Amino acid sequence: MSAPRDQHFLVDHWAVEKIAGFVEVSGRRVLEIGPGEGILTRALLDRGATVIAVEIDPALVEELEIAFADEIDEGRLEIVPGDAKKVDIPPFDIVVANLPYSVSSQLTFRLLAIGFEVAVLMYQKEFAQRMIAPPGTSNVGRLSVMVQTYASVKPLLDLSPTSFRPRPQVRSWVVRITPRDPPYPIADRQVYADVVRVLFSHRRKTIRKGLRSGKDTFSPGSIERAIAELPDDLLQRRPEDLALEEFALIANRLAGC
Numbered sequence: 001m002s003a004p005r006d007q008h009f010l011v012d013h014w015a016v017e018k019i020a021g022f023v024e025v026s027g028r029r030v031l032e033i034g035p036g037e038g039i040l041t042r043a044l045l046d047r048g049a050t051v052i053a054v055e056i057d058p059a060l061v062e063e064l065e066i067a068f069a070d071e072i073d074e075g076r077l078e079i080v081p082g083d084a085k086k087v088d089i090p091p092f093d094i095v096v097a098n099l100p101y102s103v104s105s106q107l108t109f110r111l112l113a114i115g116f117e118v119a120v121l122m123y124q125k126e127f128a129q130r131m132i133a134p135p136g137t138s139n140v141g142r143l144s145v146m147v148q149t150y151a152s153v154k155p156l157l158d159l160s161p162t163s164f165r166p167r168p169q170v171r172s173w174v175v176r177i178t179p180r181d182p183p184y185p186i187a188d189r190q191v192y193a194d195v196v197r198v199l200f201s202h203r204r205k206t207i208r209k210g211l212r213s214g215k216d217t218f219s220p221g222s223i224e225r226a227i228a229e230l231p232d233d234l235l236q237r238r239p240e241d242l243a244l245e246e247f248a249l250i251a252n253r254l255a256g257c
């Protein structure tokens, strides 16, 4: 069984130093989601970062406020109590965090929407593998397409359960996410996100049938117009076989471009 609120704390000091050192944080505003008992927070502060730490557990917030009273007084640490999925987050440059795994997807999408220079994030290994899955492989899905459209992702570290207390049942990967402009023009980002969502919620269907299943999202007229304009060989394939460029092509046709 997993710990409540994904509270698997890092106890491997070698791993903590590696994670804090993957990007230069000195003088930068670093967002940490889920500081827990503060082991990574301490490493980031020691490297000269100003840390904004968002923690959902009120008991941990209280412990952190006592343990880091000096850093808070000096303005080097701001603790934001609340749920990182929805709480207002003060401005930041970089993200470094051992994320709560059960909300990895929602937090990743939220961070990409807010924007950042670079993020070093820990995920469950299988989740990270889905993020980097190339087109045509079984792991590819909404997550991989959306993340790869707006960022490049590089695995940095593979950690075993022994790095944590209590030990999780899964391995963990630390990855670097660097946002970038989409490699292909996207006329309307909301339409693009909707296309990717609709097609992967019918992932066994061909693109033609998947689009026609999206009548709650797109008007029947715009779906038929897009189908008439798209190449037949694309309409016969399945979403997991499409390149990013082809999702952009479909979305641009639906957006009327």
Ligand SMILES: C[S@@+](CC[C@H](N)C(=O)[O-])C[C@H]1O[C@@H](n2cnc3c(N)ncnc32)[C@H](O)[C@@H]1O
Residues within 6 Å of the ligand: 005, 006, 007, 008, 009, 010, 011, 033, 034, 035, 036, 037, 038, 039, 040, 054, 055, 056, 057, 060, 082, 083, 084, 085, 097, 098, 099, 100, 101, 103
């Ligand atoms: C995997 S632990 C990491 C703790 C610490 N960073 C470490 O490495 O030891 C995840 C942390 O995220 C917190 N957490 C869980 N869900 C959260 C949420 N929605 N928003 C903010 N913090 C959350 C948990 O209370 C816990 O402290």
